Amino acid sequence: MEEKRYFTVEDANACIPKIKPDIFALQKIKEELEKLHGELKPFIESIPSNGGHKKTLSLMHAGDEFREIVKRIESHGCHLKGLDPPLLDFPHLRDGKEVYLCWRFGEDEIRFWHEIDSGFSGRKPL
Numbered sequence: 001m002e003e004k005r006y007f008t009v010e011d012a013n014a015c016i017p018k019i020k021p022d023i024f025a026l027q028k029i030k031e032e033l034e035k036l037h038g039e040l041k042p043f044i045e046s047i048p049s050n051g052g053h054k055k056t057l058s059l060m061h062a063g064d065e066f067r068e069i070v071k072r073i074e075s076h077g078c079h080l081k082g083l084d085p086p087l088l089d090f091p092h093l094r095d096g097k098e099v100y101l102c103w104r105f106g107e108d109e110i111r112f113w114h115e116i117d118s119g120f121s122g123r124k125p126l
Contacts, residue, residue, distance in 0.1 A: 004077075007078070007090040009101060011090075012092070012110045013109045015090070019073050019076060022072055023083075026069050026086075029069070033062050033066065036062065037059065073088075077090070077091065079100075082120075085104055086104070086105035087103070087104050087120060088103045089101070099115055100113060102114050104120075110126070112124060
């Protein structure tokens with residue numbers, strides 16, 4: 001079993017530029033998935049007979065790619081918490097207690113933290 005990684009603020013800030021390209025890729029795939037889902041919805045009952053097979057395969061491929069990118073992001077030790085907007089949590093020890101450093105897409109660096117059970121709405125300045 002892999003040992004849990006705890007980030008310093010500096011470590012988390014150094015990780016963000018490495019993860020941003022994957023976040024952009026996820027956003028693009030998410031748009032593609034939403035489009036494909038919308039196109040497939042009317043054909044769901046008769047996919048094999050109406051040309052929907054290629055779209056179904058595209059949807060499956062995009063879903064697989066999406067999952068792989070999420071795994072790659074989380075392999076850094078952080079947690080992807082959302083895409084609208086993109087949110088990342090980084091495990092951190094604050095006064096000996098586990099909390100999350102919280103980064104929201106558009107922020108230049110980590111400036112907030114929150115309790116594990118409070119989520120984004122409980123963000124507090126560092």
